[in-house]
Amino acid sequence: MDVNEFRKRGKEVIDAIADYYEAVNDIPPMSTVSPGYLYKLLPHEAPESPESFDAIQRDLQTKIMPGMTHWQSGNFFSWFPSNSSFPAILGDMYSSMFDVVGFNWLCSPAATELETVVMDWLGKLIGLDKRFLSFKEDGTEGNGGGVIQGSASEAHIVAMIAAREMALERLKAQDGATSEDVDKQRHKLVAYFSDQTHSSGQKAANVIGCKTTSVPTGEDFRLTKEALERAIAQDKEQGLIPFFVCGTFGTTNTTAIDDLPGIADVAQHESLWHHIDAAYAGSALTCPEFRPLAAGSERADSFNFNPHKWMLTNFDCSALWVADSTHLVNALSIHREYYPKVEGDTAFIKDYRNWQLPLGRRFRSLKLWFVMRMYGAEGIRKHIRDDVAQAKWLADQLVADGRFELIVPVVFGLAVLRIKPEALNDPAMVDKANTELIKAINDDGRVFLVGTKLNGNDVLRVAVGSTFGTQKNIDLLLKILKEQATKVIAGLE
Numbered sequence: 090m091d092v093n094e095f096r097k098r099g100k101e102v103i104d105a106i107a108d109y110y111e112a113v114n115d116i117p118p119m120s121t122v123s124p125g126y127l128y129k130l131l132p133h134e135a136p137e138s139p140e141s142f143d144a145i146q147r148d149l150q151t152k153i154m155p156g157m158t159h160w161q162s163g164n165f166f167s168w169f170p171s172n173s174s175f176p177a178i179l180g181d182m183y184s185s186m187f188d189v190v191g192f193n194w195l196c197s198p199a200a201t202e203l204e205t206v207v208m209d210w211l212g213k214l215i216g217l218d219k220r221f222l223s224f225k226e227d228g229t230e231g232n233g234g235g236v237i238q239g240s241a242s243e244a245h246i247v248a249m250i251a252a253r254e255m256a257l258e259r260l261k262a263q264d265g266a267t268s269e270d271v272d273k274q275r276h277k278l279v280a281y282f283s284d285q286t287h288s289s290g291q292k293a294a295n296v297i298g299c300k301t302t303s304v305p306t307g308e309d310f311r312l313t314k315e316a317l318e319r320a321i322a323q324d325k326e327q328g329l330i331p332f333f334v335c336g337t338f339g340t341t342n343t344t345a346i347d348d349l350p351g352i353a354d355v356a357q358h359e360s361l362w363h364h365i366d367a368a369y370a371g372s373a374l375t376c377p378e379f380r381p382l383a384a385g386s387e388r389a390d391s392f393n394f395n396p397h398k399w400m401l402t403n404f405d406c407s408a409l410w411v412a413d414s415t416h417l418v419n420a421l422s423i424h425r426e427y428y429p430k431v432e433g434d435t436a437f438i439k440d441y442r443n444w445q446l447p448l449g450r451r452f453r454s455l456k457l458w459f460v461m462r463m464y465g466a467e468g469i470r471k472h473i474r475d476d477v478a479q480a481k482w483l484a485d486q487l488v489a490d491g492r493f494e495l496i497v498p499v500v501f502g503l504a505v506l507r508i509k510p511e512a513l514n515d516p517a518m519v520d521k522a523n524t525e526l527i528k529a530i531n532d533d534g535r536v537f538l539v540g541t542k543l544n545g546n547d548v549l550r551v552a553v554g555s556t557f558g559t560q561k562n563i564d565l566l567l568k569i570l571k572e573q574a575t576k577v578i579a580g581l582e
């Protein structure tokens with residue numbers, strides 16, 4: 090493909106993308122293919138001779154499209170949203186254009202400096218404490234800073250590595266500690282989660298090889314100070330060494346918010362690294378009315394949220410801040426002569442390769458910069474507030490219907506609900522009714538949602554938050570929920 094053909098085909102692709110988005114709310118959101126469908130359709134070796142763009146384009150429409158689940162559809166209510174937006178797509182196209190591997194400042198000064206700038210913008214946009222920013226108010230370098238990771242899971246691992254570094258340094262500093270002592274003790278490190286913490290916490294612990302304690306939550310699915318203290322006291326009696334705790338701002342199951350001030354107290358008292366996972370709900374903090382809910386986060390050691398979930402930025406873009414980058418950078422810096430050192434103000438020449446697992450990194454700050462500039466804080470807040478209002482409206486309608494109950498109040502864009510036992514002749518059939526309801530809705534195919542289990546019970550999760558969804562999509566979902574509930578309840582009688 091030469092540049093002239095690229096110019097022509099590029100315009101066709103943009104047209105195809107625009108057509109797709111114009112129609113995305115009208116196509117069934119869920120793919121109905123069976124496993125292996127594509128393997129049967131494609132050759133089992135790469136072609137020896139070049140093929141035409143037209144041939145690939147045709148296959149994209151006929152073979153790939155049927156196997157796509159349309160996350161950008163306004164009728165997609167599963168998991169959490171994965172917002173795309175036109176400004177982000179365009180920004181990402183420029184990232185593909187430059188295709189730099191921005192592991193340090195020299196690799197591409199703008200890629201490093203823009204990330205530092207937009208991560209400070211973003212931190213301020215969500216009201217993050219100043220400790221987390223790269224620059225202090227007087228423009229001098231702070232101890233903290235933000236970095237874009239590929240995902241919240243990666244952020245979790247990175248935070249835990251920094252935590253381990255901090256813990257090991259403390260062990261080494263103990264009077265008379267030999268390196269054998271430290272080696273023996275490092276196997277006793279234990280990280281704390283709640284039973285509602287995202288699976289990425291356990292994965293991070295598996296990766297770094299530490300022990301974990303899952304602290305039970307109560308009725309409201311929150312990790313409390315008291316439960317955490319109890320778990321720590323038990324572990325310490327066993328000779329274990331607590332070093333890390335994750336507080337969640339908006340859990341995956343129910344968007345519960347852990348007792349962040351309480352966790353901060355415990356973290357301070359026990360010298361734990363306190364990581365906050367706000368992967369989904371962090372986007373809501375762009376709106377000042379949500380910030381009181383995140384009280385306590387100003388005392389954390391690291392804070393993470395995903396603009397790629399609910400803040401209009403295409404995957405992948407996960408924002409991680411640390412209040413003090415020393416431990417992180419100490420743990421992940423490895424010098425080689427092929428990474429020449431750049432002389433100058435360290436505030437501007439951050440070696441982001443030392444803030445993440447891989448060496449190479451994409452120019453992801455571009456898309457975030459496009460999003461923040463083209464929506465403005467106003468536009469981002471409107472997106473969040475509209476979604477929250479729609480989720481609350483839907484929940485109100487369902488409660489008013491009389492057959493549904495909310496499992497937890499709607500705080501953000503997630504409604505967790507079920508057909509209630511009282512709506513059934515036999516209340517013991519409630520789990521069956523709700524699994525059947527989810528199946529019936531997805532078999533219908535006009536909307537797509539998934540369920541979860543809470544305290545052993547089957548419930549529905551409705552995540553509102555598509556960039557392209559409107560009230561029309563919520564109306565359709567409400568209609569389908571009611572219709573299918575009628576059928577399911579009748580079928581059980």
Ligand SMILES: *Cc1c(COP(=O)(O)O)cnc(C)c1O
Nearest residue numbers: 240241242287340341366368369
């Ligand atoms: C979605 C989610 C994650 C994982 O996000 P990735 O970026 O896909 O790794 C982590 N924590 C919470 C609370 C989430 O909701």
